[in-house]
Amino acid sequence: MPLVILAIESSCDDTSAAVCVDGVMLSNVIANQSIHEAYGGVVPELASRVHQQNIVPAVQQALINAKVSKNAVDAVAFTRGPGLLGSLLVGVSFAKAFALAKNIPIIEVNHMQAHVLAHFIGDRKxxxxxxxxxxxxxxxxxxxxxxxxxxxxxxxxxxxxxxxxxxxxxxxxxxxxxxxxxxxxxxxxxxxxxxxxxxxxxxxxxxxxxxxxxxxxxxxxxxxxxxxxxxxxxxxxxxxxxxxxxxxxxxxxxxxxxxxxxxxxxxxxxxxxxxxxxxxxxxxxxxxxxxxxxxxxxxxCTDNAAMIAIVGYHKYLKGEFAKQNIAPLARMPF
Missing domain, CATH: 3.30.420.40 (ATPase, nucleotide binding domain)
Known part of the structure; x- marks a missing residue:
């Protein structure tokens, strides 16, 4: 059976969802937030509110683009940190709820490690x-x-x-x-x-x-x-x-x-x-x-769920799963 990873990234102001099957990226949806343009920078409270609006449509579109049913997902990988606490909380909460409803494991991912391991998406590594x-x-x-x-x-x-x-x-x-x-x-x-x-x-x-x-x-x-x-x-x-x-x-x-x-x-x-x-x-x-x-x-390059998905894939192979009581970390040790 193919190994299907749904990934969530919400560390700052981009809401992203991706689907990876057997280490191959099938979708990578990124929803940007234009609301911060008026303030000249990211406003954390506004970012978390817009994440709440974007996360369900982003996940749904990622599954549609990948042509994968939500029932086929084997695990949910998510960014635990570092990042804005309110933004992270939206992604972590969604990942936990989705996994709990489907009785599947969750996988925590360090955002900075994911940037590095993004190089393992695709053929040239x-x-x-x-x-x-x-x-x-x-x-x-x-x-x-x-x-x-x-x-x-x-x-x-x-x-x-x-x-x-x-x-x-x-x-x-x-x-x-x-x-x-x-x-x-x-x-x-x-x-x-x-x-x-x-x-x-x-x-x-x-x-x-x-x-x-x-x-x-x-x-x-x-x-x-x-x-x-x-x-x-x-x-x-x-x-x-x-x-x-x-x-x-x-x-x-x-x-x-x-x-x-x-x-x-x-x-x-x-x-x-x-x-x-x-x-x-x-x-x-x-x-x-x-x-x-x-x-x-x-x-x-920028914040995206595909990099979270590839980390989730390799962690799944190692059996490294998180517990349901896990909380986001604004500052997460590398």
């Missing part, structure tokens, strides 16, 4: 051990992946995440939410060498972006004081220069780790892995250093 640069709005990590569930964070941000630096820059520039894709869009049209921003000198494989954010803020403030139209006249070049510095910070640390461990299989994951400059930069660095680079499809 990295070989163990490999290094994964995991970059999002809340996390920036270099992860040594020794096996499916044997991972070690060998480098991480000491303060802010790379994605947050992009989001903060977009706010400073007056761009609408979400700003990350707009930074990417304008950067494609600009000169990445127009302006120079500092690279933090942080030891080992760790990162820091708080100083860079401050540098960008003062740069914009001082130039706008001299020319009120500075942003409008130089938007593309500013975005390109900021993006270049963030990408070089990330890739320089990744190369340092790859050289230290002598690893050639290098992967990229997380929401910021959708950034064009980072994707191109990794491929160029990989070509120069003889790396086998693994860059996820766009649909598996």
């Amino acid at each position: 990295p070989s163990f051990p490999f290094l994964c640069l995991t970059v999002s709005g809340g996390h920036t990590q270099v992860v040594m992946v020794k096996d499916y569930f044997d991972m070690e964070v060998v480098g991480q941000t000491l303060d802010d995440a790379a994605g947050e630096a992009m989001d903060k820059t977009s706010k400073i520039l007056g761009l609408p939410y979400p700003g990350g894709p707009l930074i990417d869009k304008h950067a494609r049209l600009g000169n990445p060498d127009a302006y120079k921003f500092p690279e933090p000198q942080i030891p080992n494989f760790d990162f820091s972006f708080s100083g860079l954010k401050t540098s960008i803020l003062y740069f914009i403030r001082d130039n706008v004081a001299l020319n009120s139209n500075f942003i409008a006249e130089n938007l593309n070049d500013i975005c390109a220069s900021v993006e270049k510095r963030i990408v070089t910070i990330l890739l320089n640390k990744l190369k340092k780790a790859a050289d230290f461990y002598g690893i050639k299989d290098i992967a990229l994951a997380g929401g910021v892995s959708a950034n064009t400059g980072l994707r191109q930069g990794l491929q160029q660095m990989g070509d120069k250093n003889g790396w086998n680079c693994f860059i996820p499809e766009m649909q598996y």
